[in-house]
Amino acid sequence: MDIDQKNLFYPKRETTLFFRREEQRKKLFKDFLKSSRILPWFICCLIILAHIFLLTPQRLERAENFFFDAFFRIRPNLETTQDIAYIEIAEDSLQVFGRWPWPRQVHATLVHILKAWGAKAIVFDIVFSEPSTEFDDGAFEEALKETAASSTKIYLPLLLESVDGGKIWIHSLPRFEQYAAGLGHIQMTPDRDGLMRRIEPFISYKNEAHPQLGLTVISDLLKEEGRGSNLTTLPLDSNGNFIVNWTGRWQDTFQHYSFLDVLRSFEANQNGKKPMIEAEQFKNKICIIGVTAAGLTDIKPNPLESVYPAVGLYGNIINNLLNKQFLQPVPKGINGFILIILGFIAAFLFIPFRNFISFGKGLGLVFSWAAISFLFFWKAGLWLYMFQHIALVLILFLFCAMYSFFFMEKEKKAFYDLAAHDGLTGLLTIRHFRQLLNEAAREASKNNEKLGLILMDIDNFKNCNDTYGHLMGDEVLKSVAQIVDSCAKNQCTAARYGGEELILLIHGLKEIDQAVQYAEWIRENVEKKKITFGETTISVTLSLGVAILKEENIPDGMIRRADHALYHAKNLGKNRVCVG
Numbered sequence: 001m002d003i004d005q006k007n008l009f010y011p012k013r014e015t016t017l018f019f020r021r022e023e024q025r026k027k028l029f030k031d032f033l034k035s036s037r038i039l040p041w042f043i044c045c046l047i048i049l050a051h052i053f054l055l056t057p058q059r060l061e062r063a064e065n066f067f068f069d070a071f072f073r074i075r076p077n078l079e080t081t082q083d084i085a086y087i088e089i090a091e092d093s094l095q096v097f098g099r100w101p102w103p104r105q106v107h108a109t110l111v112h113i114l115k116a117w118g119a120k121a122i123v124f125d126i127v128f129s130e131p132s133t134e135f136d137d138g139a140f141e142e143a144l145k146e147t148a149a150s151s152t153k154i155y156l157p158l159l160l161e162s163v164d165g166g167k168i169w170i171h172s173l174p175r176f177e178q179y180a181a182g183l184g185h186i187q188m189t190p191d192r193d194g195l196m197r198r199i200e201p202f203i204s205y206k207n208e209a210h211p212q213l214g215l216t217v218i219s220d221l222l223k224e225e226g227r228g229s230n231l232t233t234l235p236l237d238s239n240g241n242f243i244v245n246w247t248g249r250w251q252d253t254f255q256h257y258s259f260l261d262v263l264r265s266f267e268a269n270q271n272g273k274k275p276m277i278e279a280e281q282f283k284n285k286i287c288i289i290g291v292t293a294a295g296l297t298d299i300k301p302n303p304l305e306s307v308y309p310a311v312g313l314y315g316n317i318i319n320n321l322l323n324k325q326f327l328q329p330v331p332k333g334i335n336g337f338i339l340i341i342l343g344f345i346a347a348f349l350f351i352p353f354r355n356f357i358s359f360g361k362g363l364g365l366v367f368s369w370a371a372i373s374f375l376f377f378w379k380a381g382l383w384l385y386m387f388q389h390i391a392l393v394l395i396l397f398l399f400c401a402m403y404s405f406f407f408m409e410k411e412k413k414a415f416y417d418l419a420a421h422d423g424l425t426g427l428l429t430i431r432h433f434r435q436l437l438n439e440a441a442r443e444a445s446k447n448n449e450k451l452g453l454i455l456m457d458i459d460n461f462k463n464c465n466d467t468y469g470h471l472m473g474d475e476v477l478k479s480v481a482q483i484v485d486s487c488a489k490n491q492c493t494a495a496r497y498g499g500e501e502l503i504l505l506i507h508g509l510k511e512i513d514q515a516v517q518y519a520e521w522i523r524e525n526v527e528k529k530k531i532t533f534g535e536t537t538i539s540v541t542l543s544l545g546v547a548i549l550k551e552e553n554i555p556d557g558m559i560r561r562a563d564h565a566l567y568h569a570k571n572l573g574k575n576r577v578c579v580g
Helices: 005-007 016-035 038-054 061-075 089-095 104-116 134-148 215-224 261-269 312-323 330-348 356-378 388-421 428-447 461-468 470-488 512-528 556-571
Strands: 084-088 120-123 153-163 168-169 182-185 202-203 209-213 255-258 287-293 450-456 492-497 503-510 532-533 537-538 544-549 577-579
Touching: 038 209, 038 330, 038 388, 061 356, 061 388, 084 089, 089 261, 104 120, 104 134, 104 261, 104 287, 120 215, 134 153, 153 215, 153 255, 168 202, 182 209, 209 215, 215 312, 215 532, 255 261, 255 330, 287 312, 330 356, 330 388, 356 388, 428 492, 428 503, 450 461, 450 470, 450 512, 450 556, 461 470, 470 492, 470 503, 470 512, 470 532, 470 537, 470 544, 512 544, 512 577, 544 556, 556 577
Parallel strands: 084 255, 084 287, 120 153, 120 287, 153 182, 544 577
Antiparallel strands: 153 168, 202 209, 450 503, 450 544, 492 503, 532 537
């Protein structure tokens, strides 16, 4: 059989039935591609649900606190009431009055001054639990007694301390507490990272229960003003703690006065001199007294500062309740609903995945959520969790990226199979085979190796189609191709050359006799094969032409020789192998 240049590169025309089946196959594959988007959506839904139930904010506490603290630092200071004044026992006061603790007569003097200046409340962050000299204790008691009889209220703290494996309430002396308008605990338990973010609003032990000192003060004052102060309605977190909405840094918020300056200003007033501090500055003020000197103060770092005096906590709590500046995390159900919405938005952005475009969308979603969370934190006092939501977006991004990568590889392979393999026989197409053949010829020429080629044709195939129909013809082609392909599993490459012709490339030959043996094996197995379609069973034979690559680096001559050998086998009576 002669072969021209056109037939060397392109397969022969297929039957109309074959093209119809090929179109159906491609349509099924396209349908598969469309339906394949259902799977990533399904998995994304599972990821969202698993994330909600497994990665709770409590499990991610440290990471969530990072964003919580960052929001405090970038948020402007809150509006603060002018009703709060801190009186600090700082280094300058210690230099004058000596080592701490001071004689209680000094505190008695301050109480008299604040009462005289019309303070609304005097709040001590000092537990007067141990008796001192009778003179000092008597002076302090007298000051408290006179103040209790006036419009100025006194508030004293207490502690619950661990002693010998148990706990005990540490009170100020009863002679002092009897004149207090209220008591409050000053227990401060920081989070695991050491920062103060929340307080226990109430502590109950044995037969005693006390609210936090700041809550005691503000509750009492609001009741007196008729504004109501039901502490049981405080917004609390899931553990029953009150989250402190810090107004700002220590020195940037509220009014601060030195203990020493207050006493000197009072003395200046008494002597008719100009004071450093005017008495009017304390009128109707809540005066909070505590130690702020370095080395003596109880330091409680908060999200804003690593060094924050513990006494500063009470002013923040009072300010929160006065201005209703509460801060609370969103309820668990709402958080879960937000996660679902955010998860579906992320899945919508990432499916289908588009590399840098999807990455940009993911960044935009994260920054948008950060902006929304910050606005709610700042304006509404709602803590919308950050890290849990960012983690969900990241997980969905990584899943979609990996799914897209593996699916694209699968898709590429599927398209490769469609392009490189014949739809009917499953063998390689002549286009792809030709590329492999050219490459193999170059390598064989370079390494001085031999290649073999078998070109084969089904005998009387046209008569088979005319007699039994094209469906039987297709079955014959598939059956013969299976036999040839079984040979191709061993250092061979098989393809459909066109129509009823097949071609086989044999690598690593030593002699042409090996190629002949391959051809004879194929011929004999085809001859023995009984091909059944419906109720019809037939046998077919093959004519084969064999050639090897000679001293050449292109395979055209080898193909031409195999083609001539095949033509010769046909002329000699078919069902035989000839060498070209």
